[in-house]
Amino acid sequence: MNNIVLRNIFRFVILLLIQIYVCNYVHFLGFINPYIYVLALLLLPLSIPKSLQYLIAFVTGLIVDIFAMTYGIHASASLTLIFLKPYVISWLTVGKNRDELTTIPIPGQKDFKWLLIYTFLMVFIHHFIVTMFELFTFRKFWLTLISVIGNSLFTTFIILCVQYIFTPTKKDYK
Amino acid sequence: MNNLAQFLRKNFHYLLFVILQIIAVILIYNTLNYPRFVISTFGKSVTGPFYEMRHFFTKHFNFEHENTILVQENLKLLREQESSFIFRSDSLLTEAELTKLNKRLRVYDYTYANVIHNTVHKKNNYLIIDKGASDGITYDMAVICSDGVVGVVNDVSEHYSSVISLLHSDSRISAKIYPSNQLGNIVWDEDDPEKANLLDISQHININVGDSVFTSGYSYVFPKNILIGTVCEKEVNSKSSFLTLKVKLSTNFSRLNTVYIVKNLYKSELDSLKSSFKNE
Numbered sequence: 001m002n003n004i005v006l007r008n009i010f011r012f013v014i015l016l017l018i019q020i021y022v023c024n025y026v027h028f029l030g031f032i033n034p035y036i037y038v039l040a041l042l043l044l045p046l047s048i049p050k051s052l053q054y055l056i057a058f059v060t061g062l063i064v065d066i067f068a069m070t071y072g073i074h075a076s077a078s079l080t081l082i083f084l085k086p087y088v089i090s091w092l093t094v095g096k097n098r099d100e101l102t103t104i105p106i107p108g109q110k111d112f113k114w115l116l117i118y119t120f121l122m123v124f125i126h127h128f129i130v131t132m133f134e135l136f137t138f139r140k141f142w143l144t145l146i147s148v149i150g151n152s153l154f155t156t157f158i159i160l161c162v163q164y165i166f167t168p169t170k171k172d173y174k
Numbered sequence: 175m176n177n178l179a180q181f182l183r184k185n186f187h188y189l190l191f192v193i194l195q196i197i198a199v200i201l202i203y204n205t206l207n208y209p210r211f212v213i214s215t216f217g218k219s220v221t222g223p224f225y226e227m228r229h230f231f232t233k234h235f236n237f238e239h240e241n242t243i244l245v246q247e248n249l250k251l252l253r254e255q256e257s258s259f260i261f262r263s264d265s266l267l268t269e270a271e272l273t274k275l276n277k278r279l280r281v282y283d284y285t286y287a288n289v290i291h292n293t294v295h296k297k298n299n300y301l302i303i304d305k306g307a308s309d310g311i312t313y314d315m316a317v318i319c320s321d322g323v324v325g326v327v328n329d330v331s332e333h334y335s336s337v338i339s340l341l342h343s344d345s346r347i348s349a350k351i352y353p354s355n356q357l358g359n360i361v362w363d364e365d366d367p368e369k370a371n372l373l374d375i376s377q378h379i380n381i382n383v384g385d386s387v388f389t390s391g392y393s394y395v396f397p398k399n400i401l402i403g404t405v406c407e408k409e410v411n412s413k414s415s416f417l418t419l420k421v422k423l424s425t426n427f428s429r430l431n432t433v434y435i436v437k438n439l440y441k442s443e444l445d446s447l448k449s450s451f452k453n454e
Contacts, residue, residue: 072201
């Protein structure tokens with residue numbers, strides 16, 4: 001238990017540092033700006049109290065906001081992401097036993113297809129909120145949507161790479 | 175009560191979610207300029223019609239004040255017009271003498287007055303304005319309005335003055351027609367308060383309907399380039415060597431309210447020159 005808490009804190013710190021120092025300065029093709037810290041939120045165990053989850057998400061988003069000078073946008077997006085996370089998981093694992101809902105979505109536990117869909121959906125929700133708040137307009141909506149999808153694909157790609165590279169052995173999580 | 179507490183404890187996270195989300199939106203609103211602009215614009219589009227309605231009723235209260243401000247502004251602009259000055263750089267004086275004098279010599283000064291009596295349909299029309307000798311009005315000053323020429327001051331009392339309107343059989347204004355730059359005289363001799371005759375333009379001069387007629391500035395009563403009207407009828411008269419031209423006056427004499435009075439600052443000088451000219 002203690003191990004998991006420490007592991008999560010460590011993951012949050014590392015991913016936030018990468019986000020703040022590296023990913024905030026990535027402007028690939030002019031519009032792709034990966035938000036890799038989403039991974040920390042995706043891997044947050046569902047077993048911890050929801051209120052605590054929301055607080056963690058809010059604070060995480062706020063930290064990113066402070067460094068990106070966009071106060072509130074990432075906080076709002078992260079909060080929404082955490083709020084929708086259980087619904088997305090239960091929607092994706094329909095027809096299976098309830099135990100699967102509490103498992104952590106990492107490569108060892110889920111197959112690649114599931115992970116891809118799950119990660120992309122969550123990242124898309126997050127990026128969509130961030131981008132819409134940043135632009136704050138519905139003009140050129142479809143162009144915005146395309147750029148959001150592109151950005152989401154890029155972030156998803158990075159997140160899956162990170163997950164497959166750094167996945168611990170099954171034994172650690174049991 | 176217990177149920178409520180239980181319900182709250184069970185659904186506390188929803189409440190927390192909403193609260194945090196609200197905090198985030200407030201943060202966004204407070205720190206980013208563009209969303210604030212969008213939201214406040216939207217707000218204004220809602221409140222706008224209400225303010226507009228209020229303005230619809232309250233705007234009339236300020237008209238008088240607004241009007242005086244506008245009149246003052248117009249006076250300022252009139253005073254700065256080029257035709258109000260003589261530029262002395264082309265005079266016979268030396269450079270040193272020119273710098274001693276101001277190179278720009280003011281000839282015309284302006285003030286304003288309100289028309290308190292006005293006729294249009296008589297054979298000889300007069301106006302009465304609410305400024306007189308105590309405001310510096312003297313005989314023979316020009317009266318104009320924002321649309322064009324009005325007339326010349328005829329008689330001055332302590333606080334009022336009478337003005338010979340352009341619509342008077344005696345009034346005669348030196349005019350210049352553009353673009354041919356020919357001099358003529360504007361005379362009114364009929365019953366139509368919208369039209370006057372332009373005399374003394376020779377037949378050979380090419381004049382088109384629609385040409386503008388301005389004051390010439392040669393009388394030193396009116397400054398140069400004040401609009402009188404536009405040519406509306408042209409007739410070639412076989413009996414005389416002059417064209418018969420009718421000018422549609424730009425001034426609407428039946429709606430005069432605020433007029434500007436033009437004072438020639440060198441009038442006495444010019445008058446003495448003229449009188450010596452006559453005596454010879």
